[in-house]
Amino acid sequence: MSVFVFDIDEGVYRGIAYGLAQTGVEVRGTDDPEDGIKFVRREKPDVVLLDVEMSESKGLDIYSQIAEIDPRLPVVMMASDADSETAIEAMQLGAFDYVTKPLDLEPTLQLVQKAIRTRRMMSEPVVLPTKNALGAGPDQFVGQCPEMLEVFKSIGRVAKQPVSVLVRGESGTGKELVARAIYQHSERSDAPFVEINCAALPDTLLESELFGHEKGAFTSADRRRIGKFEQCNGGTVFLDEIGDMSPATQAKVLRLLQEQRFERVGGNETIRTDVRIIAATNRNLEKMVDKGTFREDLLYRLNGMTIVLPPLREREEDVPILLQYFLSKAANDLGRREIEGFSPGALRILKKYDWPGNLRQMQNIVRQSVVTASGPVIVADFLPSDLLTPNDERDDSGRPSESLDRSESNEMRESNLLSFVEDRLDGDAKDVYADAIAVAERIILTRVLQHTKGNQSEAARILGITRGKIRDRIAKFGITIGSSVEVEPAEMA
Ligand SMILES: Nc1ncnc2c1ncn2[C@@H]1O[C@H](COP(=O)(O)OP(=O)(O)OP(=O)(O)O)[C@@H](O)[C@H]1O
Numbered sequence: 001m002s003v004f005v006f007d008i009d010e011g012v013y014r015g016i017a018y019g020l021a022q023t024g025v026e027v028r029g030t031d032d033p034e035d036g037i038k039f040v041r042r043e044k045p046d047v048v049l050l051d052v053e054m055s056e057s058k059g060l061d062i063y064s065q066i067a068e069i070d071p072r073l074p075v076v077m078m079a080s081d082a083d084s085e086t087a088i089e090a091m092q093l094g095a096f097d098y099v100t101k102p103l104d105l106e107p108t109l110q111l112v113q114k115a116i117r118t119r120r121m122m123s124e125p126v127v128l129p130t131k132n133a134l135g136a137g138p139d140q141f142v143g144q145c146p147e148m149l150e151v152f153k154s155i156g157r158v159a160k161q162p163v164s165v166l167v168r169g170e171s172g173t174g175k176e177l178v179a180r181a182i183y184q185h186s187e188r189s190d191a192p193f194v195e196i197n198c199a200a201l202p203d204t205l206l207e208s209e210l211f212g213h214e215k216g217a218f219t220s221a222d223r224r225r226i227g228k229f230e231q232c233n234g235g236t237v238f239l240d241e242i243g244d245m246s247p248a249t250q251a252k253v254l255r256l257l258q259e260q261r262f263e264r265v266g267g268n269e270t271i272r273t274d275v276r277i278i279a280a281t282n283r284n285l286e287k288m289v290d291k292g293t294f295r296e297d298l299l300y301r302l303n304g305m306t307i308v309l310p311p312l313r314e315r316e317e318d319v320p321i322l323l324q325y326f327l328s329k330a331a332n333d334l335g336r337r338e339i340e341g342f343s344p345g346a347l348r349i350l351k352k353y354d355w356p357g358n359l360r361q362m363q364n365i366v367r368q369s370v371v372t373a374s375g376p377v378i379v380a381d382f383l384p385s386d387l388l389t390p391n392d393e394r395d396d397s398g399r400p401s402e403s404l405d406r407s408e409s410n411e412m413r414e415s416n417l418l419s420f421v422e423d424r425l426d427g428d429a430k431d432v433y434a435d436a437i438a439v440a441e442r443i444i445l446t447r448v449l450q451h452t453k454g455n456q457s458e459a460a461r462i463l464g465i466t467r468g469k470i471r472d473r474i475a476k477f478g479i480t481i482g483s484s485v486e487v488e489p490a491e492m493a
Contacts, residue, residue: 001116004045005029006036006054006062007078012103016049019109025116033062041069046123047115052079052086052098063090072122072192074115078103082223083215091226094192094233122193126181141177142325145317147310151178158305159185164257166242166302167280169309172360175280178307179238182278191235194228198249199241207249208265217266227264229256229273236276242302243283243294253277254298277302312355312362319351322359326366327378336370343379345423353387379423381439385446445473 003025005013013029020027028045030036033054040048048066066075074096079087087098096115099108126139143151158165159182167175176195183193198206204218212227228237239245245253256262257277261270279302288294312319323342331339342350346369355361365384372382424432444463452458456474460467 001047001120002026002028002043002045003047003049003112003116004036004039004043005049006033007031007049007051008054009051012049012051012078012101015103015105016108016112019105020112023113037062037065037069040066040073044070045073046119047096047112048073048075049112050075050077050090050095051101052077052084052090060086060090060093063093063095067094071190072119074119074192076111076115088224088226091231094231094235096231118192118194121176121180121195122183125184126177139177139180140325141174141181142322143315143318144321145310145315148315148318151307151309154305154307155181155185158182158307160187161305162187162276163304164277164279164302165304166306167278167309168306169280169282170311170358171282172358173282173309173311174359175282175309176238176240178309179240179278179280183236183238186236186276188234188236188276192232193236193238194232195238195240196228197240199244203246203249204265206245207252210249211252211262211264212267213265214267217264221266224264229262229275230264230271232275233273234275236278239277239279241281242279243281243285243288247293247295250295250298254295254301257298257301312358316351320347322362323347323350323366326363327370330363330367330370334367334370336373338376339370339373339378340376341378343377343423345380345418346378346383349380349383349387381423441473445470449474 001024003016003020005016005027007013007029008031010029010031013027017027017029028039028043030039031054039045050062050066054062063075063077066073071094075090076096077084077087077090077098078101079098080101082100084098087095091098096118097111099111124139126141141152143149155178165179165182167178169175179195180193183189196206196209201209208217208221208225208227210227210229212225212230213221215221215224239253252262256273256275260274261272263270285294285299289296289299312322315322327339327341331337357364365387368384369378369382373379374382421432421436424435445459448459448462449456452462456467456470460470463470
């Protein structure tokens with residue numbers, strides 16, 4: 001990714017380059033408007049920072065030229081005056097945001113990172129994978145089960161229609177990926193795409209983020225702010241976690257959907273805009289309607305088309321290809337291209353798991369395993385410890401619970417140990433007896449300590465061994481005793 005800075009003051013460019021040095025983002029800059037425009041045309045940076053003073057002599061000339069070269073390029077305006085008319089005007093025309101000089105480095109860098117993320121979402125294509133290129137290049141939308149084929153078909157059907165879309169599914173099932181895919185295949189793919197997480201902002205801030213506000217609308221409103229619906233005119237707005245929106249904001253969004261009109265917070269002027277809304281939620285909106293916390297008319301309006309993503313536990317046949325995809329991606333990203341795949345034992349455990357955190361959790365677990373793995377094959381020992389807790393020993397939040405189904409958990413423990421032995425037999429088998437005994441000891445100890453909530457005397461009594469031996473084993477296996485009892489994966493080998 002790269003950032004280009006238009007500023008007469010070289011210090012600004014150097015400060016930003018310094019602040020982003022660790023992130024791998026390339027920063028270039030100029031104090032000459034014409035050179036800058038040539039650069040943007042030739043090098044196609046991902047984000048531009050533009051000093052308003054530089055363009056003031058020619059009004060919005062530089063901004064307009066940049067927007068003409070690439071209407072989706074996020075441009076952050078920098079102004080000395082918080083009320084800069086030029087900066088506000090640029091935002092009305094679609095600039096990403098503006099900051100006031102002298103720049104406070106930290107918030108400026110945060111804004112630039114946000115602009116980089118937005119650019120990524122707009123420009124990195126979401127594609128269906130091909131067998132040979134799994135995990136390489138852009139984000140792929142992996143899925144072969146009938147439910148996912150239905151999802152892909154729905155994306156294709158709805159993308160070009162001028163309707164709102166509601167994407168539903170548990171957390172981590174790929175709702176953002178669906179939103180990006182719809183945008184990229186829509187008639188608006190040349191216009192901006194903006195994401196707003198409705199759960200991340202308190203009510204009043206969310207309202208002014210969406211609709212903007214007038215100067216003085218509330219105590220901290222020291223300047224006019226242009227909201228996303230105004231700024232993104234002609235584009236697509238992705239409202240993530242829409243179930244977390246307050247009733248007052250829901251009412252304003254409903255009006256926007258019905259009339260494409262709204263007023264800034266604290267303002268009288270009615271503003272027209274043309275945005276397409278894609279909304280997502282993991283909440284049960286019908287139940288919220290019953291309870292009176294979500295507007296029925298808004299649900300009806302958003303429901304122009306609904307796409308439902310199944311949880312990962314219902315996509316059993318996709319699990320192997322998804323694992324392979326996340327593995328190739330992690331191995332590429334982490335420079336571990338020698339890693340070839342999972343051992344049969346590790347695969348057995350991964351296939352049995354029920355993935356309460358869905359694809360995001362799978363992605364993280366595969367990444368952790370790649371970090372821990374010491375050879376070209378990921379064996380069961382390199383999997384994080386939460387996978388070794390059987391599904392039925394976890395509560396709703398995915399944490400180990402105390403209620404046990406004995407037969408199932410015994411089978412799981414045996415299969416952990418068995419897969420460990422099988423993995424060793426698959427490879428260069430040596431010292432299998434000692435290693436397997438150590439694995440068994442670890443499984444027994446961890447489980448008993450979970451049962452006694454970390455109480456070692458009680459564990460010693462149950463196990464019929466001394467406290468000294470327990471302490472020795474805890475140290476040897478790297479068992480952590482906190483609110484839950486865990487084994488450090490790195491210590492398991
Ligand atoms: N079918 C898929 N193929 C490949 N990667 C996927 C797939 N579905 C999701 N992912 C990846 O899993 C991660 C989580 O997906 P995403 O952020 O889209 O989920 P979400 O449903 O929006 O989550 P949340 O509700 O928590 O916001 C992302 O990195 C995404 O790229």
